[in-house]
Amino acid sequence: MRRLQPAFDGLDVVFASVHSAYAEQVPGHRFYAVRDVTRWDRIGLAILVAQLTFILMRERPRVVVTTGSAPGMIALALAKCLLRSRTMWIDSVANCEEMSLSGKRARRFCDVWLTQWPHLRRTSGPDYWGAVL
Amino acid sequence: MIFVTVGSMMAFDRLILSMDKWALEHADSDVLAQIGGGNYRPSHMRWTRMLPPSKFQEAVRNAAVMVAHAGMGSYFIAAEMRKPIVMLPRLAANREHTTDHQVHTIKWLRDRPGVYAAMSDDELEPAITRAMTGGSVASAEFARFAPEPLLRRVRQFLID
Numbered sequence: 001m002r003r004l005q006p007a008f009d010g011l012d013v014v015f016a017s018v019h020s021a022y023a024e025q026v027p028g029h030r031f032y033a034v035r036d037v038t039r040w041d042r043i044g045l046a047i048l049v050a051q052l053t054f055i056l057m058r059e060r061p062r063v064v065v066t067t068g069s070a071p072g073m074i075a076l077a078l079a080k081c082l083l084r085s086r087t088m089w090i091d092s093v094a095n096c097e098e099m100s101l102s103g104k105r106a107r108r109f110c111d112v113w114l115t116q117w118p119h120l121r122r123t124s125g126p127d128y129w130g131a132v133l
Numbered sequence: 134m135i136f137v138t139v140g141s142m143m144a145f146d147r148l149i150l151s152m153d154k155w156a157l158e159h160a161d162s163d164v165l166a167q168i169g170g171g172n173y174r175p176s177h178m179r180w181t182r183m184l185p186p187s188k189f190q191e192a193v194r195n196a197a198v199m200v201a202h203a204g205m206g207s208y209f210i211a212a213e214m215r216k217p218i219v220m221l222p223r224l225a226a227n228r229e230h231t232t233d234h235q236v237h238t239i240k241w242l243r244d245r246p247g248v249y250a251a252m253s254d255d256e257l258e259p260a261i262t263r264a265m266t267g268g269s270v271a272s273a274e275f276a277r278f279a280p281e282p283l284l285r286r287v288r289q290f291l292i293d
Contacts, residue, residue, distance in 0.1 A: 003209070003277070003278050003279045004278070004279055004283075004284065006284050006288075007284045007287040007288040007291060008288075008291065011291060011292070019141055019183075021183070021185035021186060024186055025186050038143075063290070063291055065291070086290070090287075092205060092234075093205055094204070094205045094234050094237075095234050096234075096238065096240075097237040100232070100234065101231065101232060112290055129282075129283055129286045129287070130279070130280055130283030130286070131279070131280075131283065132279040132283065133209070133212075133275075133279070
């Protein structure tokens with residue numbers, strides 16, 4: 001996400017991350033820390049959903065962009081269902097052989113569903129716009 | 134100094150255990166490790182759970198070699214700071230990650246300058262030796278941001 005920073009220049013941007021320490025990387029922006037979860041952690045999931053719902057209802061974002069993984073997918077799904085936000089999933093460049101699990105699940109909540117690998121692009125999605133490196 | 138990191142997400146005790154052994158066998162080396170949520174507490178190297186980004190960058194800057202999991206964040210910072218990086222992929226079979234994507238990642242990153250792949254614990258020691266003597270750093274002309282065409286399309290979506 002840091003590598004996409006110029007695309008956000010001058011816009012009203014709110015960041016959410018599973019690491020509170022990352023706040024120092026986005027000075028001048030509102031920042032929220034949320035619970036990190038994997039699909040192995042059910043209780044964490046409930047806490048995360050509550051945190052994200054609070055953030056979304058308070059900030060009411062017009063657009064939501066995430067690079068994953070599970071917390072990003074859940075944020076995207078909530079934003080689409082609660083606020084009809086426009087949503088963009090950018091699958092991590094690390095996923096060079098197939099879309100991530102979270103990415104596959106995020107698909108139906110996405111307006112733009114991207115892979116960073118040209119050979120993973122399909123006419124039915126995901127789309128490919130380039131890579132962050 | 135050698136800086137070891139498991140990234141910021143999950144424990145990766147196999148890397149930390151191997152590097153603690155390495156530090157014992159190379160007692161003259163200064164080693165600092167970010168161990169994340171790991172259970173194994175190193176006794177032959179300095180360690181911390183999680184460094185804030187500014188301290189993390191400082192540790193990379195001070196390192197001669199970085200030793201990391203095969204995560205993109207670790208590669209990006211090594212490339213930005215022009216350091217050689219040894220990478221050991223997390224394996225889903227060991228529950229070190231949810232999938233084997235780090236194995237896929239290292240397969241394409243390993244051909245890049247300054248990246249030294251260790252596919253197993255046994256390959257760590259020779260990979261570190263190669264990294265220290267290889268003289269190669271991760272991409273010398275590494276740009277800080279994504280290429281312009283991608284930035285433009287993302288921005289177009291944001292402001293539409």
